[in-house]
Amino acid sequence: MAVTKNITRYVCDRCGASAYLPDRDPRSSEWHPVQRVTSDGALMDLLLCSACHKNYRSLAVQQDGEYNRWMIPTAGDKEEQV
């Protein structure tokens, strides 16, 4: 049995998909490290497979849009400060 050294295991933090890949394997680009800050300010490091990363990007783009709209003050904000 052949011995292969320098293998990295990738596990998706969302769906649990996993892969063992040799160093410099082009398929390693299918795994995406992601950093996310919770509403409490905690920084989370995640690893996502391609399918989950695609879903995550859709969610993140949607949330970016909501955040950007929230950053624009509205007339109702002054009433809430009273």
Ligand SMILES: [Zn+2]
């Ligand atoms: Zn996944």
